[in-house]
Amino acid sequence: MSKPIHFRQGVYPIFKQNLIGETKGWVMEIFSTIAVPLTFYLAFGLGLRNHISEINGVSYVAFMTPGLIALTIQQEAFRTGGWGLWLATRHHKTIQEYRIKPISMTDILLGELFSGFVIALIKGTLTAAVLFIINPFTLPWENLFAFLMMMFPGAILFTAVGANIGTTFMRPDQIAQVQAIVIIPLLYLGGLFFPIEALPELVQKIVRWLPTTAVFDGGRQAFLHGTLTPQYIYPLWIIAIVVFIWTIYACEKRLSQ
Amino acid sequence: MPVSSTVPPSPPPATSGMVVDNICKSFTNPRGGGTVAALSQVSFTAPMGKALGILGSNGAGKTTLINILTTVIRPDNGTAWINGHNVHNNPNPIREQLGVVSQDDRFDNYLTLWENLSLHAELHGLKKRHFTPHINHLLKQVDLYDRRHSYLDTFSGGMKRKASLIRALIHKPTILFLDEPTTGLDPLARRQVWDAIRTLKEGRTLILTTHYMQEADELSDHIVLMDKGKLIQQGTPTELKRQVAEQRCGWHYQLQLKQPVANTLLPTVQTALANTPGVTLTATNAETIQLDFSRQPDSLEFIPAIIQHLSPQVFHSIHQQLPDLETVFFSAIGHTPEALIASSTPTPEPPAHE
Numbered sequence: 001m002s003k004p005i006h007f008r009q010g011v012y013p014i015f016k017q018n019l020i021g022e023t024k025g026w027v028m029e030i031f032s033t034i035a036v037p038l039t040f041y042l043a044f045g046l047g048l049r050n051h052i053s054e055i056n057g058v059s060y061v062a063f064m065t066p067g068l069i070a071l072t073i074q075q076e077a078f079r080t081g082g083w084g085l086w087l088a089t090r091h092h093k094t095i096q097e098y099r100i101k102p103i104s105m106t107d108i109l110l111g112e113l114f115s116g117f118v119i120a121l122i123k124g125t126l127t128a129a130v131l132f133i134i135n136p137f138t139l140p141w142e143n144l145f146a147f148l149m150m151m152f153p154g155a156i157l158f159t160a161v162g163a164n165i166g167t168t169f170m171r172p173d174q175i176a177q178v179q180a181i182v183i184i185p186l187l188y189l190g191g192l193f194f195p196i197e198a199l200p201e202l203v204q205k206i207v208r209w210l211p212t213t214a215v216f217d218g219g220r221q222a223f224l225h226g227t228l229t230p231q232y233i234y235p236l237w238i239i240a241i242v243v244f245i246w247t248i249y250a251c252e253k254r255l256s257q
Numbered sequence: 258m259p260v261s262s263t264v265p266p267s268p269p270p271a272t273s274g275m276v277v278d279n280i281c282k283s284f285t286n287p288r289g290g291g292t293v294a295a296l297s298q299v300s301f302t303a304p305m306g307k308a309l310g311i312l313g314s315n316g317a318g319k320t321t322l323i324n325i326l327t328t329v330i331r332p333d334n335g336t337a338w339i340n341g342h343n344v345h346n347n348p349n350p351i352r353e354q355l356g357v358v359s360q361d362d363r364f365d366n367y368l369t370l371w372e373n374l375s376l377h378a379e380l381h382g383l384k385k386r387h388f389t390p391h392i393n394h395l396l397k398q399v400d401l402y403d404r405r406h407s408y409l410d411t412f413s414g415g416m417k418r419k420a421s422l423i424r425a426l427i428h429k430p431t432i433l434f435l436d437e438p439t440t441g442l443d444p445l446a447r448r449q450v451w452d453a454i455r456t457l458k459e460g461r462t463l464i465l466t467t468h469y470m471q472e473a474d475e476l477s478d479h480i481v482l483m484d485k486g487k488l489i490q491q492g493t494p495t496e497l498k499r500q501v502a503e504q505r506c507g508w509h510y511q512l513q514l515k516q517p518v519a520n521t522l523l524p525t526v527q528t529a530l531a532n533t534p535g536v537t538l539t540a541t542n543a544e545t546i547q548l549d550f551s552r553q554p555d556s557l558e559f560i561p562a563i564i565q566h567l568s569p570q571v572f573h574s575i576h577q578q579l580p581d582l583e584t585v586f587f588s589a590i591g592h593t594p595e596a597l598i599a600s601s602t603p604t605p606e607p608p609a610h611e
Contacts, residue, residue, distance in 0.1 A: 100328065
């Protein structure tokens with residue numbers, strides 16, 4: 001009954017299973033996905049819009065919107081990469097079950113990471129749809145490609161970072177600690193709610209090196225103006241690809257022990 | 258004897274079954290203080306088509322051995338072959354032949370049973386049109402067909418274990434590993450899982466690890482006893498019991514009668530045993546006479562002698578009283594249960610694999 005083993009035989013089934021799993025309880029998934037960006041939108045976007053006239057020539061709501069979409073994508077990428085792999089390794093132990101199948105550890109990791117990446121993009125799209133419904137403006141479609149060019153490497157990067165954390169730590173509270181100490185500052189210092197230029201010069205110099213700044217600030221410029229800033233896009237893609245490859249190698253080694 | 262400790266020096270032929278050669282494995286102690294030897298020079302061979310029980314207490318090294326044989330971890334020394342394939346140099350052909358039921362169920366509880374099973378079929382490269390009728394057939398065999406669209410978190414422990422068994426058999430493996438398949442189950446669920454194993458093991462080699470002696474007795478053709486990472490004894494259940502019976506429990510036989518005439522027949526049996534010295538007779542109940550030998554009988558000639566002296570209307574059977582496997586196990590490790598409890602001291606937490 002068994003047939004010859006094909007290259008990357010395990011990637012698609014694992015990818016598909018994770019996507020199916022994500023659709024279970026989809027109503028709660030939708031609400032939990034849009035809860036955070038919607039709260040920020042209501043609290044800051046609507047709450048402050050009369051106190052902040054314009055930033056860089058656009059309304060504060062328009063300034064925030066691409067950042068909120070990007071925030072959803074990065075958060076979901078980290079959640080699916082980090083918590084998803086932690087659950088699969090420590091709780092459901094499905095990874096251990098996959099390891100006795102005629103597939104490689106690379107297959108398993110590619111399946112897990114691709115599904116995390118796609119789920120993050122789907123949820124980002126969902127957030128965008130909700131924000132466009134309640135916003136007075138819509139996406140400039142001609143800028144979509146540029147915006148996605150900034151979102152893809154961000155999603156790859158955060159899925160990979162999540163996967164490293166999810167396979168390194170034994171306990172869930174340790175992941176939560178890393179999230180609080182590293183991920184949250186990274187996400188919120190990247191110019192989500194404010195222009196980078198507003199920061200003190202020294203801090204600005206540091207913040208401009210953060211990959212999240214490339215995602216949020218670079219993503220905003222792509223979203224609003226259709227421009228791809230070289231100082232953001234090239235380093236972001238390079239970092240994302242390097243971290244992704246290293247993650248496959250490191251997680252493979254870690255999970256094989 | 259199909260299980261033996263002699264191992265061929267070179268890679269065995271494809272029909273040789275399972276060959277385990279001098280396997281050693283140590284783990285770093287998670288609490289510090291060096292390494293813990295999980296397996297030490299374990300060697301045995303097991304032919305195809307038989308049920309081999311690997312028996313030992315917690316920490317004996319059973320799960321480590323299973324993890325090595327199922328290609329999950331590598332040994333520090335030694336190697337193993339399954340049907341001529343080296344377990345570690347060439348794992349994928351072996352994985353195609355293996356079905357594994359692990360201690361923990363390892364299901365994605367957010368998916369239904371069917372979704373879980375079809376995922377694992379696809380991981381074996383099977384097409385839906387091929388695996389659907391096979392899975393349905395297996396589900397019907399263990400009475401889970403009606404629950405195929407239920408989520409795993411609604412299943413009882415016994416149902417999950419049966420589901421694990423089906424998952425292990427989706428790709429029709431030739432070797433089925435069962436790692437403590439009934440741990441944590443109530444007696445009824447345990448019986449149900451045993452029944453499922455008996456139904457589904459047909460035509461396969463079964464490797465069963467357990468610390469339930471009755472389970473090993475019920476399901477195994479041959480048994481390997483392990484303690485502290487070492488193989489300490491092996492044989493068929495009856496062989497092992499007979500060895501211990503003769504070494505430690507003495508020689509006891511029970512004569513079973515068809516009628517309640519045990520006391521009346523004692524002199525007749527005494528006469529039949531006139532040429533058999535050192536035997537004491539006791540009527541333990543109206544239909545049973547016990548024969549206790551003070552030393553090993555020179556031969557079993559006393560059995561036909563008894564049968565000759567009793568009419569077929571009265572004689573039912575005569576059999577040697579054998580100890581259970583638990584007694585065999587404690588005898589093999591050189592302790593009584595009471596002595597073990599008295600001498601037990603806290604031990605460091607075992608490594609993750611065992």
